Amino acid sequence: MHQVLSSTPEGIFTINVGPQHPATHGVLHLVITLNGETILKIEPHLGYIHRSIEKMCESLTYRQFIYVTSRMDYLSAHINNHACALCVEKGLQVEVPMRAQYIRVIMDELTRLASHELWWGAMAMDVGAFTPFFYAFRERETINEIMEETCGARLTMNYMVPGGVMADIHPQFQQKVKQFIAGYKNKIAEYNELVTGNVIFQNRMKGVGYLSTEDAISYGCSGPVARASGVACDVRKRYPYDVYAQVQFDEIIETTGDSFARYLVRIREMEQSVRIIEQLIDNIPEGDYQAKTKAVLKLPKGEFYQRVETARGELGVYIVSEGGTTPYRIKFRSPGFSNLSALNEMAKGGKIGDLVATMGTLDLVIPDIDR
Amino acid sequence: MDNEALKASLLPLNANLTFEEGGEWVNVFVPYNELKPLLKTLQGEPDLYFNYLFCLTCVDWKTHLTMVYHLTSLKWQHNLVVKAVLNRENPQIETVCDIWKTAEFLEREVYELFGVEFLHHPDLRRLILTDDFKGWPLRKDFEDPVNMIKL
Numbered sequence: 001m002h003q004v005l006s007s008t009p010e011g012i013f014t015i016n017v018g019p020q021h022p023a024t025h026g027v028l029h030l031v032i033t034l035n036g037e038t039i040l041k042i043e044p045h046l047g048y049i050h051r052s053i054e055k056m057c058e059s060l061t062y063r064q065f066i067y068v069t070s071r072m073d074y075l076s077a078h079i080n081n082h083a084c085a086l087c088v089e090k091g092l093q094v095e096v097p098m099r100a101q102y103i104r105v106i107m108d109e110l111t112r113l114a115s116h117e118l119w120w121g122a123m124a125m126d127v128g129a130f131t132p133f134f135y136a137f138r139e140r141e142t143i144n145e146i147m148e149e150t151c152g153a154r155l156t157m158n159y160m161v162p163g164g165v166m167a168d169i170h171p172q173f174q175q176k177v178k179q180f181i182a183g184y185k186n187k188i189a190e191y192n193e194l195v196t197g198n199v200i201f202q203n204r205m206k207g208v209g210y211l212s213t214e215d216a217i218s219y220g221c222s223g224p225v226a227r228a229s230g231v232a233c234d235v236r237k238r239y240p241y242d243v244y245a246q247v248q249f250d251e252i253i254e255t256t257g258d259s260f261a262r263y264l265v266r267i268r269e270m271e272q273s274v275r276i277i278e279q280l281i282d283n284i285p286e287g288d289y290q291a292k293t294k295a296v297l298k299l300p301k302g303e304f305y306q307r308v309e310t311a312r313g314e315l316g317v318y319i320v321s322e323g324g325t326t327p328y329r330i331k332f333r334s335p336g337f338s339n340l341s342a343l344n345e346m347a348k349g350g351k352i353g354d355l356v357a358t359m360g361t362l363d364l365v366i367p368d369i370d371r
Numbered sequence: 372m373d374n375e376a377l378k379a380s381l382l383p384l385n386a387n388l389t390f391e392e393g394g395e396w397v398n399v400f401v402p403y404n405e406l407k408p409l410l411k412t413l414q415g416e417p418d419l420y421f422n423y424l425f426c427l428t429c430v431d432w433k434t435h436l437t438m439v440y441h442l443t444s445l446k447w448q449h450n451l452v453v454k455a456v457l458n459r460e461n462p463q464i465e466t467v468c469d470i471w472k473t474a475e476f477l478e479r480e481v482y483e484l485f486g487v488e489f490l491h492h493p494d495l496r497r498l499i500l501t502d503d504f505k506g507w508p509l510r511k512d513f514e515d516p517v518n519m520i521k522l
Contacts, residue, residue, distance in 0.1 A: 047499035055509055090395075217422050217445060220473030231445065238448065302393055303452075305426075305441065316426050316441075329509075333426040333441075341476040370499060 011035050019048050023126050023356045026366030030343075037351045042344045050370040057330045062088050062162060062297040065327065070156035072332060073368035075115040076310035078107050078147075081160035086241055087306035087317040088162040091299035097288040100164035101242040106177065106280050107147075107159065109273040113184075114143040115311035116270050123263070123360035124195050127204050132195055139187055142180050149173065162297060164290030177281050181274055188270055196267060205260035209346040209358030212257060219345065220338035223313025224269065225362060228254045228261035235309040247279050262361035298325055312336055312363055336368040372418075372449045380418065381451075385409050396450045403438070403455040407465040410453065413442060414470050420444045421451060424471040427478065429485045431510045436462050436485060457487060466492040484509040 018029040027048035033041040053072060057065040066084040070077035082104055089096060096104075121136030144154040149170045151157040159166050170176075195201055211221070216229035226233045234251040236244045249272045254261035299321040307316045313335030320329040339362055346358050372380070374397050381388060381397070385405060391398035401409050413421045426441035440453040457464060466489040468474040478489045479498040486507035489495055497504065506513050 045498075047501075050499045052508060215472070218472040220424055220471065220477075222425075233445065303398075305395065307425075314425065318426060318428065318439075318441075320430055329430045331426065331428040337476065338473050341473055345472075 012040065017355075019045075023359060024366070025122060025364060028364065028366050028369070032352065032355075034352060037353070039347050039350055039352055039355065042347050042355075044340055044343065046370055048370065049367055053371045054330055054332065057327060059326060061325050062299060062327070065330070066160060066162075067156075067158045069332070070158055071367060072334065072371055073310055073312060073315070073336070073365050074155055075118060075365055076111055076312065076315075077155060078111040078151075078157045078159060079308055079310040080315060081158065082108060082242075083306055083308040083310075083315050083317045085160040085162050086308065087304050087319055088297065088299065090306055091302070091304045091319065091321060092162065092293065092297065094163050094291050094293060096164055096242070096291055098243075098285045099287045100289050100291070102280050102284045103165050103169055103289065104160065105243050105247070106277055106284075107151075107157075107165075109276045110143050110146065110177070111157075112273050112311045113270055114140050114147075116266050116273075117143070119266060119311075119363045120191065120195075123363075124201075126356050126360040127201065129195065129198075129201070132191070135187075135191070135194070139184065146173065146176050146180065149176070161290065163293040164288070166290075168289045169284075174281055174284065177277065181277055181281070184274060188267070188274075191267065196263070202260060204357055205263055205361070206258060208259045208350065208354045209262075209361065210258050211342060211346050213255075215342060215345050216257070219342035221313070221342050222335050222338065223309070223311070224252075224262055224265040225313065225339045225342070227252060228265045228361075229257040230255040233314065235307050235314050239307060241306075241308060243280065247276050249276050259357045259361040266361075266363070296325055298323065299327075307333075310335060312365065312368065313339060332371060334368045334371060336364050336366075340364060340369055372447060377419075377449055377451065384412055391454075394452070396452050398452045398454065400454050400456065403457055403464050406438075406453070406455045407467065410440065410442075410467055410470055413451070413453070418447075420446050422446070424467070424473055424477075427467075427474055427481065429481045429487055429509075431459075431485065433511055435459055436487065438464060438481075438487065440467070462487045463490055464488075465490050468492060483507075486510070 012035050014033050016031055018024045019027040029045040031043045053068055066081050069080040069084050072080055117136045117140040121133035124132035147157055148154045150173050151159040211229045213230045216226045216231050222233050237251045252265050252268045254265050301323040302321055304319045307314050315335055316333030318331040319327050322328040347355050377397050387402050389400045413419050421442035421444050423443045423445050425443055428439050430437045436457045436459055438455045442451045481487050482495055483497040483500050
């Protein structure tokens with residue numbers, strides 16, 4: 001599984017993958033040192049879409065900066081907003097109404113489903129199966145429609161505000177989500193039949209891109225990447241926020257640490273997301289959807305840290321406040337950044353052809369890494 | 372371990388620790404030249420076992436820079452924030468990437484955005500910005516006439 005071949009200096013050469021390459025799903029540049037087909041070293045070069053969101057946020061107010069964060073991990077836009085809203089609420093010590101908490105968590109899980117859908121389709125396409133892409137986008141489209149109806153946007157939802165959500169849910173929201181969930185359960189079985197059980201696919205994924213438990217912890221990996229290596233790190237379980245403490249779901253952990261394990265973790269996480277939505281959708285309590293907050297928010301002097309579980313892993317928002325209306329310093333601990341740093345460890349000693357399978361299961365979103 | 376117990380077990384490790392009150396987790400300041408041995412102990416000690424560095428960053432306070440290390444223990448589920456004050460003119464600190472490998476990338480990011488030099492780092496180059504970029508963009512006195520957004 002993990003071997004570095006001895007090499008002659010003449011056979012070693014360097015190639016560039018990216019910045020424009022279909023398998024990187026964005027502008028990521030990898031400089032790969034090869035000996036024949038065997039990878040000796042991978043050096044990621046980042047920053048092609050670096051916008052310095054952290055600096056930008058220093059001049060935005062606590063109501064404004066939330067919307068910039070939708071542009072980090074655009075597939076988990078809603079969960080990014082959630083992290084920021086929770087962090088500001090922690091500083092203000094605002095109690096969020098139950099109705100808002102329920103809506104937030106349902107939306108989070110719908111976002112996670114949509115994100116995993118896109119990953120599943122794109123990853124199957126990376127390893128040579130084109131059809132799953134269309135299947136995945138069919139379901140993702142339904143989720144996007146539900147989002148559009150309630151939030152007014154399909155990708156950058158910007159639905160969260162400090163203290164709750166921006167508007168109440170659409171009257172048809174519950175019915176549409178239930179309809180979607182009812183049909184969706186069969187879809188996961190279909191995915192398993194179509195891709196998971198496929199022998200060609202399994203041969204392509206098993207034993208590829210191995211990451212040990214020790215390395216996963218040392219590289220600060222989180223989310224499905226770490227859980228596939230046997231690290232129990234689900235923030236929803238370890239540090240529950242909003243109503244996650246009240247819902248029943250399993251933390252999915254695999255121990256083999258290869259690409260197939262990461263694949264299985266995400267597929268089974270989709271089932272858990274469905275389970276969470278099912279528990280909440282019928283029980284959304286009546287009441288306010290937003291706590292009363294002042295028009296201009298001022299956080300007390302101090303430091304606030306909030307982490308949430310996005311579709312990619314642990315997102316941390318670190319706000320340093322001087323007591324003003326804008327943050328003094330803000331830092332986003334992005335899950336993709338740490339997961340990418342482990343890529344060299346995973347791919348070293350493997351074949352260059354397997355790199356696509358490894359990268360596909362890392363589920364990288366480049367704006368999340370560059371920020 | 373709760374915050375009080377954590378504080379008590381930190382005190383014997385280094386005589387020069389100062390604690391910052393308030394905040395959700397224990398905040399501890401350590402002189403920058405004693406940071407590395409302290410973090411090494413925090414990671415190695417079985418009762419503390421801070422095996423996961425989940426955030427490494429820097430804050431520019433105009434008069435000085437503060438390095439901030441967020442640590443957690445996946446085994447014991449406790450968190451700790453370690454800070455070290457650096458001067459602004461020539462900030463230098465020992466790398467921690469031999470303790471947690473994730474620090475290699477995070478320190479490269481802090482190096483290019485704040486200009487902190489990490490001693491004994493294996494590959495201290497710019498990660499996000501172009502190689503010929505001038506200035507340290509996340510410092511408070513950084514001016515960019517073209518790309519800055521100011522309200």
